[in-house]
Amino acid sequence: MGEPQARDKGIILIAAGTACAVMLPLVWAVFAKSEGDLLLRLQGRDPHALAELYDLYGKLVYGLVLRVVRDAAIAEDLVQETFLRAWNRVAGFDCERGAVGPWLLAIARNRAIDHLRCHGRRERSTVEFEETEHPSAFADLENDIVRSDIVERVKKALKLLEANQRSAIELAYFEGLSQTEIAERMGQPLGTVKTWVRRALEHLRGELRGGRSA
């Protein structure tokens, strides 16, 4: 009497295990593919895909832009501009190999820094910012770089930097200043600023590597 029941139970457990084994990769495949599919729909000019892209990255983009321009109304305009720029340029984006998050943040940062330059009457630096947000630059980036735990790790590492190192890095990233401009802004010799930037980046790079191998 006990054996058939144990066999039935075993069959059900195996069936449930198999179902889970089949479902989980499927679910993961759906999640993993979702961003690629989303990009394909954006390329197909599906406006609802733009809404989904905004749902995924809107907060991150708004946070970055607000940090740069420090004005909510201007940040709103620039966030809208960022997503519209992505909407208009997504055709050149490689849906299979590209990482959309880093691309969007690059566009957002450039829009915000351009705004600072236009309104702060700052000279555009020698660097052509347009190059930094070209869709091709974001091909073959591993998807794990957008992992929130890695970002948290870098965020913590940033807080642990020496004040001068952190300031130099923040001026480079959030204000788009070159090392010469940072040296002028901080009133420090260029060599000193270069050392600060180099050490800060070494530290952040190390944290990122540690996070990705964890």
Next chain:
Amino acid sequence: MSCDELRPDYELFVMGTLEDPERLEVLAHVESGCRTCSLGIREARATVYALGASAEGPAPPAGLRNRLLASVGAAPRSAWHWNMAWRIAAAVAIAAIVALVYVDWRQAAETTALRKQVGREAAESAGLRAALTLLESPETREVRFGEGQPAPPRGRVFVNPSSGVLLVASNLPAPPAGKTYEMWIVPKAGKPAPAGLFASGADGTAVHVYRAPVSLADIGAIAVTLEPAGGVEAPTSQPVIAAAL
């Protein structure tokens, strides 16, 4: 410049803040297909992304999403999209499988308990049938024990040469934890032979049947001792019941 010399500049290059001539050097390495610099820049994009994502801020205003959608000519739609629907469907499916396994496990446990109960009742029923058969037989010999005693167990033993021994007792306290009652057939000469384990009920009564042919002429007594659970091959304590034949 060598790749090693350019390595510290990769992040600034990605940020667009690297100045000439270093910027032109990195660019020349990348454009010439330098694998070291290309990989380094790819890694630098991750660092730069993390810097951007580290900017903490409030959630964007609620109207911004609709404004964005309106600017591409789309009607606003809830943030609840198919991606979310997929996730919920997958979660529901997994929950259903877990529930199914749990229900099956519960049912199996209940069925096992019922089978055990039926088995116990069948054994009791068989024991009663054997007892009745034994009682009805004219060859059965009856012996009383414990009569005249104030507290100890009392009752009767019925011995039948072909059916075995039936013990009916009262005033028999429930055995302590880890102990059981064991019945013995004590021959006139030789060692007592074990005749089964039993326990008394909460009311102090016990009925035990030993179903095997016995030799009335050779039996000196039927005894019961308190033994460790699982029983023993030879008595280890003084009898609590002793019925001499």
